[in-house]
Amino acid sequence: ILNVEQSPQSLHVQEGDSTNFTCSFPSSNFYALHWYRWETAKSPEALFVMTLNGDEKKKGRISATLNTKEGYSYLYIKGSQPEDSATYLCAADSGGGADGLTFGKGTHLIIQP
Amino acid sequence: NAGVTQTPKFQVLKTGQSMTLQCAQDMNHNSMYWYRQDPGMGLRLIYYSASEGTTDKGEVPNGYNVSRLNKREFSLRLESAAPSQTSVYFCASSSYGGPGYEQYFGPGTRLTVT
Numbered sequence: 001i002l003n004v005e006q007s008p009q010s011l012h013v014q015e016g017d018s019t020n021f022t023c024s025f026p027s028s029n030f031y032a033l034h035w036y037r038w039e040t041a042k043s044p045e046a047l048f049v050m051t052l053n054g055d056e057k058k059k060g061r062i063s064a065t066l067n068t069k070e071g072y073s074y075l076y077i078k079g080s081q082p083e084d085s086a087t088y089l090c091a092a093d094s095g096g097g098a099d100g101l102t103f104g105k106g107t108h109l110i111i112q113p
Numbered sequence: 114n115a116g117v118t119q120t121p122k123f124q125v126l127k128t129g130q131s132m133t134l135q136c137a138q139d140m141n142h143n144s145m146y147w148y149r150q151d152p153g154m155g156l157r158l159i160y161y162s163a164s165e166g167t168t169d170k171g172e173v174p175n176g177y178n179v180s181r182l183n184k185r186e187f188s189l190r191l192e193s194a195a196p197s198q199t200s201v202y203f204c205a206s207s208s209y210g211g212p213g214y215e216q217y218f219g220p221g222t223r224l225t226v227t
Contacts, residue, residue: 004155034215043117043203044156046215089155100146100171101216103155 002026004092006104013080013111020076021107023090027071032093034101035064035075039086047075047088080111115139117219119204125225126194134189134222136204144207145187146171146216147179149200156203162187194226 005024013019025033032051036044048057053068061078077084087108091101120135138145143164148156158171162181176198178190187206191198201223205216 043218043220044216046217049215091156100148100158100161101156102158102172103148105153105155 002092002094002102004090004102004104006088006090006107008107009105010108011110013077013109015080015082015111015113017080018076018078019080019109020074021088021109023073023075023104025071025073025090025092025102026094027068029094030068030071030092033066033068033073034091034093035073036089036091037086038089038106044089075107077109080109082111082113085109085111117204117206117217119202119219119222121222122220123223125227126191127227128195130194131190131192132194132224133191134202134204134224135186136188136219137186138204138206138217139185140206140208140217141184142206142208142217143184145181146205146207147177147187147189148203148205149173150203150221151200159189159202191224194224196226198224199226200224 007022034049035047038044048064050066055066063076066073087106089106091103117138146161147159157173160179162168165184168179180188201221203221204219207214207216
């Protein structure tokens with residue numbers, strides 16, 4: 001069982017500000033790192049899947065980076081909007097994908113107007 | 114495309130009762146998963162099926178059984194429900210058992226065991 005840690009646990013950000021949070025995971029037996037966005041009363045939805053050290057992915061105002069050597073990933077949100085309020089989950093895949101993911105507890109982001 | 118569907122959405126059981134949670138996907142995915150979500154915990158893997166005909170235990174399999182009925186359907190059974198199984202259950206699927214494939218989640222089943 002992997003140990004996937006996310007910080008901070010929760011975050012309040014003013015609308016328009018940029019923010020970032022962290023996911024750390026064991027660097028050994030690494031296959032992929034997933035980021036999911038989870039809005040209240042909905043299901044988690046995939047944002048990014050990254051596999052290579054140095055990977056950077058971007059979707060609109062949200063981007064993520066990956067460092068597999070030191071075992072961390074950052075998620076960045078530029079110019080936060082109220083609709084960005086959600087819990088952001090990261091998950092590590094050490095088993096080749098078919099074996100399921102080990103999730104962190106999430107970062108709960110609240111954007112204040 | 115309905116994606117991943119789960120039934121029921123809500124269920125209340127008494128301790129000792131049994132029930133089966135149903136999950137189906139219409140995306141022709143090979144791999145399917147069952148997770149549970151508890152307050153203060155991340156999603157935890159109960160069982161998974163890497164491909165049709167195979168199932169394996171995840172992190173928290175005790176008290177559960179699964180059946181991969183066909184490529185589309187993956188059910189989770191509680192034989193004798195306990196209050197510790199009160200949780201929100203999510204089914205998920207992915208297109209291939211490889212490292213680069215995201216998982217698609219169903220809407221969840223909220224189960225209360227009294």
